[in-house]
Amino acid sequence: AQSVTQLGSHVSVSEGALVLLRCNYSSSVPPYLFWYVQYPNQGLQLLLKYTSAATLVKGINGFEAEFKKSETSFHLTKPSAHMSDAAEYFCAVSYSGSQGNLIFGKGTKLSVKP
Amino acid sequence: EPEVTQTPSHQVTQMGQEVILRCVPISNHLYFYWYRQILGQKVEFLVSFYNNEISEKSEIFDDQFSVERPDGSNFTLKIRSTKLEDSAMYFCASSRGLAGGTDTQYFGPGTRLTVL
Numbered sequence: 239a240q241s242v243t244q245l246g247s248h249v250s251v252s253e254g255a256l257v258l259l260r261c262n263y264s265s266s267v268p269p270y271l272f273w274y275v276q277y278p279n280q281g282l283q284l285l286l287k288y289t290s291a292a293t294l295v296k297g298i299n300g301f302e303a304e305f306k307k308s309e310t311s312f313h314l315t316k317p318s319a320h321m322s323d324a325a326e327y328f329c330a331v332s333y334s335g336s337q338g339n340l341i342f343g344k345g346t347k348l349s350v351k352p
Numbered sequence: 353e354p355e356v357t358q359t360p361s362h363q364v365t366q367m368g369q370e371v372i373l374r375c376v377p378i379s380n381h382l383y384f385y386w387y388r389q390i391l392g393q394k395v396e397f398l399v400s401f402y403n404n405e406i407s408e409k410s411e412i413f414d415d416q417f418s419v420e421r422p423d424g425s426n427f428t429l430k431i432r433s434t435k436l437e438d439s440a441m442y443f444c445a446s447s448r449g450l451a452g453g454t455d456t457q458y459f460g461p462g463t464r465l466t467v468l
Contacts, residue, residue: 283459
């Protein structure tokens with residue numbers, strides 16, 4: 239069975255600091271991996287996804303994530319945090335042969351301090 | 353930019369009542385989904401819908417739940433005889449229907465259902 243673990247329900251960084259949000263997955267078949275962001279009172283918006291092409295994936299707003307099969311990880315990073323990055327971030331997994339239903343982690347709330 | 357919309361944004365109902373949550377997916381999308389998030393818990397898949405029928409459903413999606421595409425634009429989730437534990441945020445999503453699990457799903461803002 240597929241599952242996703244996000245370490246840290248709440249991460250706080252200073253503006254300009256590195257953002258690192260952790261995601262580990264468990265999958266018996268090759269996974270497709272996604273990061274979504276949710277701003278207050280809005281729906282989930284796709285940041286980036288890994289679909290078995292390049293292992294380093296670049297997304298919107300300067301975020302990127304690297305698929306590491308040996309570590310079963312798909313951590314999200316951004317070199318320099320901006321106040322507007324404050325939101326909740328969700329990692330999710332899907333897989334070949336599914337109808338696309340996403341299995342989500344519990345989410346990590348990112349706070350950015352001035 | 354096209355977006356998924358959901359109504360109402362907040363629904364309060366009494367236990368045992370029926371509720372219908374409404375969604376308007378992006379117009380050229382072919383796959384539709386419902387997810388829910390109980391407060392403090394993970395977003396959970398409920399059901400996917402394609403070509404006017406359910407294509408996949410989770411264990412949560414029992415006989416209490418049903419989905420329908422009553423016309424060319426709306427996609428609804430009906431919950432019969434609501435229970436306290438149905439209180440959650442319900443998200444609708446849609447996708448274009450490309451190959452398998454790689455499709456990007458576009459999410460609506462959610463409907464918060466409160467069952468009293």
